Structure formats: C-alpha cells, structure tokens
Amino acid sequence: MIDVKVLRQDPDRVRASQRARGESESLVDDLIKADEARRNAIARFEELRSEQKVLGKQVAQTKGEDRTALLSRTKELADMVKKAEAAQNEISIAFDQMLRLVGNLVFDDVPPGGEEDYVVLETIGTPRDFAAEGFQPKDHLELGQLLGAIDVERGAKVSGSRFYYLTGQGAELELALINLAMSSAIANGFVPFIAPALVKPHAMEGTGFLGQAAKDVYHLEEDDLYLVGTAEVPLAAYHADEILDVDTLPRRYVGFSPSYRREAGSHGKDTRGIFRVHWFDKVEMFVFCAPEESPTEHRSLLQWQKDFAAALAIPFQVLELAAGDLGLSAARKYDLYGWTPSQDRYREITSTSNCTDFQARRLNIRARFDPGTAPVATLNGTLCAMTRTIIMILENHQQADGSVTIPEALRPYLGGREALTPL
Secondary structure (H helix, E strand, O other): OOOHHHHHHOHHHHHHHHHHHOOOOHHHHHHHHHHHHHHHHHHHHHHHHHHHHHHHHHHHHOOHHHHHHHHHHHHHHHHHHHHHHHHHHHHHHHHHHHHOOOOOOOOOOOOOOOOOOOEEEEEEOOOOOHHHHOOOOOOHHHHHHHOOOEEHHHHHHHHOOOOOEEOOHHHHHHHHHHHHHHHHHHHOOOEEEEOOOEEOHHHHHHOOOOOOOHHHOEEEOOOOEEEOOOOHHHHHHOOOOEEEOHHHOOEEEEEEEEEEOOOOOOOOOOOOOOOOOOEEEEEEEEEEEOHHHHHHHHHHHHHHHHHHHHHOOOOEEEEEOOHHHOOOOOOEEEEEEEEEOOOOEEEEEEEEEEOOOHHHHHHOEEEEEOOEEEEOEEEEEEEEEHHHHHHHHHHHOEOOOOOEEOOHHHHHHHOOOOEEOOO
C-alpha cells in the first residue's frame, strides 16, 4: 500500500497517479476524510483511556461518598472506553481496506495511456527472412507435433482446454531451459529457491494479486489456499513480518515454481498451442533492496532478461508499459516481446516490475536504515516462462525439414546436441 504520509502531505501526487492509471481520483478525497475520522476516533479513545487511568488512581486514594461517585463514573467510563475502542478499530479497518484499493504511485515519467500506449525502447536481433530461405515457417504446435514434443489433445482430455503435455524432446527442452536459467541467475549472484505453489491469503493479498487480478487466481476454498500465478508471490512473502539487516541488501532470489492462471477474459484468444495456458513453469527473479536503489536494480533485472533472450538468439523488443496498463503493485514495468514468425509479430515473453515499497508495506517487510526502521523495496522479473520461451525457440530456429537448431547456450544442457529432430 502507499505511505499514509504521502496521502496527508501530498494528496495531489496520489491523485495524479490515480489519474495516470485511469483509476478514481475521488477515492483520494474519500481516503482523506476517512483518515481524519480514524485519527479523531483514535484521539477520542486515547482521551477516554487516559481519563480512565487517572480515575483508577483517584479511586484507590478516596473514601466515602466521593469514592462511590468515582466508582460510578469509572463504570460509566469503562463502557465509553469499550465503545470508543470498538469504533476506532472499525474505522481503522475500513480505512485500511480503502487504502489497499489505491495502486502504487507510478513514476512521473511513465508513459501515459492504456494497454496500447506502450513505448518501444529498443529492438534487438533481426527476424529471419524465411521467404528468402525458400520455405513457409510452421507454427510451434505443428513443429511440436513433428518433434513429438507437445501434446495438447491429451492435455485437454486429461485436464481440459489450455492444458498440455510436454513429451520427449519437449520435456528435455524445458529441463534444459530451467537449468540454463537457474545457472545464469546463480552466476549473477542470485540465491536459488524451489518455491511453494500454494500460499495463504496474506501472501496473495500482500503482493497485490487479490485486487484487480483476483479473477485470474485459483482458490482452494476448503483449505483457504491459493495457487500462485508466479513465484513472485512466495518469494515476496518469504520475509513477511521481518526486519532485514540493511547490510544484507540487496537480496536477490531466483525461484522455480509452476504458475497457475485462470486466464479469465481470454475466451477465444490464443486458443491454439501453448501460448496462453492455465499452467506453466517459470523461473522468476526477485529482489529486496533499499528504496533508493530500486531504479538501479530494475535496470539490472531488465539487462539480465535481455542477456537471456539474446543467449537463446530470439529477436526481441523492449517495451515500457503505460501507466494505465500497470498492475496494482507496479510503479514501472518493462516487457520483453519476442518475435513470433508464424504470427509475423512480437509477443510478450517476460516482464519486470519495480514495486518500490508498496508490497513491503502490505507484507510488513522492513530494514533498519540510518533514519530508522522503514519498508524495503521489492522488484520482480521473469527470467524464463517455459511455454512461451519454447514457442520462440521452436519457431525462430526451425529448419525446412522440421528440425529445430538448438541455441548454443542450451546445448550443454542437452548432452551437446545441436538440433531437435522430427520423429
């Protein structure tokens, strides 16, 4: 959540952020009123509680009729204190719930607009000219079936639409990608994690996924547990309610976990193959750092993503998303879009977000800085989403005979093989 001090001292900044996101500005005015009511309720409770303490001391020192009168007032005051405390708690809970509806404060230089108003920052790599090579490129599903690598029919039979099996060379390719991604992250100073895919509500809510993204989350009602859509959730919650040693910052973690998404609202979109599915595996980077270091850490995450895509020889673009397309927790977000030959366009393969101290406030993750204890900043970045990366490798490195050249960076993890070959 945002810092209440910013709401009080610079409400126009909060209004500007809400306006940039395309969200309600009137919520800010409602919050200011609610905050005033909350502070008044707290003051009233403390005033009554103070009087109660004073009376308690006076009763012990008084006798006779005066004592009787004080006891009567003490009884009356006890009821007033109880009601004031209940009112304070009720108003504070309502204020907290309202405050959690406000998205993170976007950086001033984030592009304005919505989903279509992203800015392409750079284009790296050149898409192949398949026409010049004399053949029409196949899409990833046709290639996957030729290679015996992808089986969506049995995935649908067993689990329903948007599920799949990776088989044979497809399974080997994912395992190779996992190992390359984890090895690359470890070489860059990340601590590896195998993270749980089921989390309690506080972890999902604390990372901001029970707000506007709630419709895409799987909930196990009987157990009150959530299936995560990214390892960002368990990695962020790892240090919930802790005070970190500032000398250990930045802390860089890389987690592997399955990711589950309902894909609500995507009916009819990307129904062929494994581009948009309900489950996929992912290697996710996550950083805890001092707030002032977050822009530098964000650029580093982006660079590691670019290095990984380049190592797989995937042509890609770097996009900065507009304010209206940011999730609740992000103050800035970059996407990598990889070239997809069968669609003749770039499609999203990774993203990285700077969440500043927004998630840390919700999860109560702090560090002892020089001025005192304060929330840290959190950042996340996908290093490798398996299904979409497999799509990019198959389509960009396909050959006329249906084989697929293996990028050199992956070959050590596939026994030195140079190509995936049709069955």
